[in-house]
Amino acid sequence: MAESLAEAVSRRRTFAIIAHPDAGKTTLTEKLLLFGGAIQLAGEVKAKKDRMQTRSDWMKIERERGISVVTSVMTFEYNDNVFNILDTPGHEDFADDTYRTLTAVDAAVMVIDAAKGIEPRTLKLFEVCRMRDIPIITFINKMDRESRDPFEILDEVEEKLALDCAPVTWPIGRSKTFCGTYHLAKNEVRASDTQEIMTKVTDPEMVSHRLPENERDAFVEETLLAIEACKPFDKKAFLEGHLTPVFFGSALRNFGVRDLIDALGEFAPPPRDQVADIRTVQATDNKMTAFVFKIQANMDPNHRDRIAFARICSGKLERGMKARLSRTGKQLGLTAPQFFFASQRQLADTAYAGDVVGIPNHGTLRIGDTLTEGEALVFQGVPNFSPEILRRVRLEDAMKAKKLKEALQQMAEEGVVQLFQPEDGSPAIVGVVGALQLDVLKERLMAEYGLPVSFETSRFSVCRWISADQPAELEKFVTARRGDIARDLDNDPVFLAQDSFSLRYEAERYPAIKMAALKEYH
Ligand code: G4P
Numbered sequence: 001m002a003e004s005l006a007e008a009v010s011r012r013r014t015f016a017i018i019a020h021p022d023a024g025k026t027t028l029t030e031k032l033l034l035f036g037g038a039i040q041l042a043g044e045v046k047a048k049k050d051r052m053q054t055r056s057d058w059m060k061i062e063r064e065r066g067i068s069v070v071t072s073v074m075t076f077e078y079n080d081n082v083f084n085i086l087d088t089p090g091h092e093d094f095a096d097d098t099y100r101t102l103t104a105v106d107a108a109v110m111v112i113d114a115a116k117g118i119e120p121r122t123l124k125l126f127e128v129c130r131m132r133d134i135p136i137i138t139f140i141n142k143m144d145r146e147s148r149d150p151f152e153i154l155d156e157v158e159e160k161l162a163l164d165c166a167p168v169t170w171p172i173g174r175s176k177t178f179c180g181t182y183h184l185a186k187n188e189v190r191a192s193d194t195q196e197i198m199t200k201v202t203d204p205e206m207v208s209h210r211l212p213e214n215e216r217d218a219f220v221e222e223t224l225l226a227i228e229a230c231k232p233f234d235k236k237a238f239l240e241g242h243l244t245p246v247f248f249g250s251a252l253r254n255f256g257v258r259d260l261i262d263a264l265g266e267f268a269p270p271p272r273d274q275v276a277d278i279r280t281v282q283a284t285d286n287k288m289t290a291f292v293f294k295i296q297a298n299m300d301p302n303h304r305d306r307i308a309f310a311r312i313c314s315g316k317l318e319r320g321m322k323a324r325l326s327r328t329g330k331q332l333g334l335t336a337p338q339f340f341f342a343s344q345r346q347l348a349d350t351a352y353a354g355d356v357v358g359i360p361n362h363g364t365l366r367i368g369d370t371l372t373e374g375e376a377l378v379f380q381g382v383p384n385f386s387p388e389i390l391r392r393v394r395l396e397d398a399m400k401a402k403k404l405k406e407a408l409q410q411m412a413e414e415g416v417v418q419l420f421q422p423e424d425g426s427p428a429i430v431g432v433v434g435a436l437q438l439d440v441l442k443e444r445l446m447a448e449y450g451l452p453v454s455f456e457t458s459r460f461s462v463c464r465w466i467s468a469d470q471p472a473e474l475e476k477f478v479t480a481r482r483g484d485i486a487r488d489l490d491n492d493p494v495f496l497a498q499d500s501f502s503l504r505y506e507a508e509r510y511p512a513i514k515m516a517a518l519k520e521y522h
Pocket of ligand 1: 020022023024141142143251253
């Protein structure tokens with residue numbers, strides 16, 4: 001029998017893994033994919049990462065600096081669920097990309113290195129999840145190495161993140177003696193990801209052949225304490241973002257991964273409702289809606305295509321259907337939507353809310369775009385952050401100015417940089433959140449367009465989107481400060497200030513002008 005829309009939607013779990021670099025995100029992703037049969041051998045994700053890194057010139061940056069710039073999605077099925085993992089770049093210079101990706105997930109797995117606890121990137125990413133009420137499942141990784149005391153880690157999560165912890169499993173042994181996890185509610189031991197033994201922690205047999213003698217009493221004591229003293233799992237509090245279920249394990253050694261994937265299936269929410277300008281769209285609404293949160297070029301160097309990653313918010317996407325692009329009101333044929341598995345892409349014949357499909361295009365789609373079956377609605381909430389660094393692009397060959405303009409426009413549409421066109425006609429200014437984005441821009445302009453460029457400091461260092469309740473007020477400000485006004489890709493005005501002092505000064509002089517550090521795509 002054909003699956004109903006509601007059934008298809010309820011099986012979907014779309015999540016991201018958030019972590020400080022090196023905590024084990026790649027290893028864990030790989031192990032999750034192994035479970036789902038999306039890959040056959042451990043090492044494929046990493047190997048793919050390495051292969052991709054050697055593919056095109058601009059990715060040299062990644063290779064040289066050992067960072068991952070590429071964000072992508074991977075789909076797999078396990079038990080009855082369809083999982084979509086959205087990968088995010090770990091490096092903070094690409095934070096805007098990560099934040100946009102987090103708008104497309106319904107849950108997040110927070111990976112913590114058991115020896116290091118909450119690290120700065122974890123904290124930052126957690127804050128974004130909290131802003132969006134994204135429920136979080138915690139995986140405390142690397143228990144096979146020297147680690148902190150589990151209670152201490154839980155305390156740190158509670159204190160630093162103001163998030164209640166409900167340990168679901170407890171580690172058996174530490175570092176060299178780490179040999180599995182104990183499920184606190186089910187009284188089950190998982191000695192590896194395949195083996196399960198129903199037992200009570202107080203059963204002498206349970207510890208005697210697992211732990212060295214001097215560790216047994218302590219394990220029983222602390223496990224009983226964990227059961228007694230820690231908060232029990234509360235699904236409502238979890239879904240509201242107040243409580244996180246905690247799993248201990250070792251992604252590298254296959255401990256705890258299965259409990260984590262089971263929890264994702266069991267606890268993580270199905271696709272959420274999405275807020276649009278005219279109404280809230282429910283995941284089970286019949287008509288297809290989707291939004292674009294990421295554009296990626298160069299996925300395949302043989303085809304200079306651009307893939308727009310779209311999160312389906314409702315209905316059913318069917319290959320060949322026509323969609324309405326809200327920004328332009330024009331029709332777009334979805335002839336080749338794609339799913340991404342770890343090692344290949346595949347045409348997506350049908351996709352449901354929660355799924356992420358790649359839509360190949362030649363520049364029609366931009367970040368923040370909404371696609372519908374005809375309804376004129378626009379999803380809210382894909383953020384654009386005010387850049388921290390503003391530069392003018394200096395072209396070594398002045399004859400190629402037109403080509404540069406086109407290239408910059410494309411890079412801005414992909415979200416590599418932001419582009420601002422000054423009102424006074426002076427050369428464009430590019431803005432980025434992190435300096436590495438400039439390196440990527442430079443490499444790509446050279447590799448893809450043959451344009452050698454350098455960057456010059458501009459006299460501006462701060463950028464704010466401006467608006468006013470009264471259009472006349474905005475006009476007055478724009479006219480008075482014409483030399484400091486520019487337009488972004490959507491033709492929305494920004495005020496460019498030399499420093500935060502002059503920004504404050506102007507904000508006081510023109511109280512009717514709203515100056516925003518964040519813009520939501522529309
Ligand atoms: P990231 O994506 O979060 O940056 O982390 P990644 O998975 O690449 O893991 C970072 C390092 O930590 C890797 O070692 C990886 O093998 C190791 N690691 C991940 N999970 C565990 C674990 O549960 N236990 C232990 N002991 N190590 C773990 P590397 O030496 O940097 O890389 P590799 O060359 O060994 O792959």
